[in-house]
Amino acid sequence: MYIKRKLEKLVSMALEQFPVCLITGARQAGKSTMLKNLLKNYRYVSFDDPKARQMAIEDPKLFLLTNPPPVIIDEIQYAPEILSYIKMDVDANRRDYGRYVLTGSQIFQVMQGVTESLAGRVAIFNLYPLSFEEIDIDVFDDKLVFQSYLKGFYPEFYVNLKLDMSFWFSSYLATYIERDVRNITAVSDLSKFQTFINILATRAGQILNLSNISKECAISQPTCKSWLSILESTYIIYLLRPFHNNRKKRLIKSPKLYFVDTGLLCYLLGIDNTNRLLKASERGAIFENMIIMETIKRLSYQVGKTNCYFYRTGAGVEIDLIVEKTKTIPYEIKFTKTLSKNMARSINLFSKDHDIEKGYVLSLSGDDIFLYRNVLAMHWSKVLKGQE
Template sequence: MHNINPTKGQKLGHTYIKRSLEPIIKRAASEFPAVVLTGPRQSGKTTLLKHLFSKQYQYVSLEPPDVRISAKEDPRAFLEMYPSPVIFDEIQNAPDLLPYIKEKIDADRSRAGQYLLTGSQNILLIQQVTESLAGRTAILRLLPFSQREIEAQPDRSLPWDAESPPDYSRKYSYQKLWEGFIRGYYPEPNVQTRRDTNLWHASYVQTYLERDVRTLRQVGDLSQFQSFLRALAARSAQLLNLTDIARDLGIAVNTAKAWLSILEATYQVIVLRPYFANVGKRLVKTPKIYFTDAGTLCYLVGLKDPAHAASGPMGGAIMETVVISEIIKTLTHQGVQPQTYFWRTTAGTEVDLIVDTGERLVPIEVKLSATLHPAMAAAIKTFQKDFGDAAGPGYIIHPGDTALPLGANVSALPLLEL
């Protein structure tokens, strides 16, 4: 039985930060024969599974080459050596196991929680899992920490779902807020707070490039791919023009598209697409790009100082990244597939984020200024007017500590009350 490197995940001594996904994954393990937990490297997948299931399950990492070879050469013998219930970590390293896991499950189809699998590559892994384990597995995603998890409030609802209003009495340090943005939301730099944040992100990006990108085989020149990463970071929160980026870097547009799909498949970026509805206005079709983690974004654009980050040209993009990723992480960790978009007319009216709850469309604007005034709500009011009853209450999210109504059906909320 193979143990993980003790620094993997978010465990340090007896520190464990409770995750919002815990009740969802426990329920899935009680209902399905297999559960697949995906997400970026270092998001805490291993730590979460070991925290919840280590007493009943043995743990096997499929990263060491000898284990991988053993699983590949004689999968049936390997599964006999590690009988269920078992956690197989980084299953994408041994995809040949999946048909044999299916065979084991089918021998005792009614028994839930036989196999818990983790993986950090979305497209390939999900394709392999759905081919081999269709109908036998729940697929869940674990992203880096949300702010509510860091604040030990993993079950806190989003404002439009909350039964009672948030507590606005707390005061926040602007400096600490931006220090947190630069640190990012991966477990390790948040638990090991004395770590050099910049060094951690440098190591993460390098490791990510070497492991995941090489595995997906579409990248010949890693240094050019790193330039592509930085070019994307510089255009964060903007309409994404891959033709311009490809021209600037001297690569083919199809190469840029393939590289973007790698970043999306490995959970490094969020591609936010425009919301379409027939309201008589022609909407732009180009998506916007955000990094999943604000710390990764800050590292790639060379920001280490909170004051420079807040006041520099990337300040608005960083703030948008934090808000959008917080909402997506919160929904994802509820076991929901987030339906998130932006809205922009050809006339230039734009709402940063639209959350489709299934019952209504929630418009959200992100502002870098904590000085609030009614004009901030103009785009949201336009959206609400165009969409009528389909539009829900709107929110202006800002970095201050004041909550105010900014007109009918629009509220300004502090970021940390999101």
């Protein structure tokens, strides 16, 4: 069973305008499956295949002759040497669009080669695990919603309904650490890296404190920064930057930490059923994590640039999510069915210093209620379709 992806439309558009298209995203997010279903007339080759990888590294011209366009090349990060030869082929056929479709699950390594070799010739997209819109469940059925973000959004769970969550995530992490982490950098103590990931899970939805994390994990701050970069570049975590009027400050202040997939987050926290989820002290943070990532997914599948931030002042005014596109929209996220005016206080204070039309409180409540003149409380699912 194939689940149609929201990104397909943008990829199809890009293939009519660019000679190369690059899809990045986490392992098992569905990149290869999407492309094989969308581009059935394309040749497919993966650098997970040692023979294909060896040929691309040792004799890139022969590799391209053996695998002529249109072609999908999977896991391009394992043989970045091929990119300069793809550039030469593209430049020789500049108006022949959709020649190469590349995928990569380690963005730092991929992007270095792409920016050096294919600037101006490539359209780049991120494919995240499935969204609520793609799995198509009743988002007003709280039980179904909790079950969905408990097991997460990797496509395999929705294709193989008998899959055991604990077994799958255990295998996923083991493979990820052995393959991707070792490939990116020399981590001398893989068990300590696993401990690092577990510690980060307890910090989901919180502002990163590198000093505390490095002390708890008994590693240096430079190592902590390096390991965070690995997790971000391989789409295990997502770092939400802070909002400031002074744009330079966005790069200086500490970000908030989220996990790209709530199923992996719940697994790391030892939450394996909905009863534990509802009793867990982290239930609000997991709900916030889910909505942040659902928003990121939705916006990433749209044309045009959109920026997402969180907001926090020294006085303690904090807003979970601010979306900037043609206008600035603040969101507060509350794991509750009972609304109160106090939930909108931060947005109301924010509106006094910033030009906004309206802000929103997202919760489990199905009622649309104005908590302030310019702050509307609504069901969290409305953000999935951009119904603000």
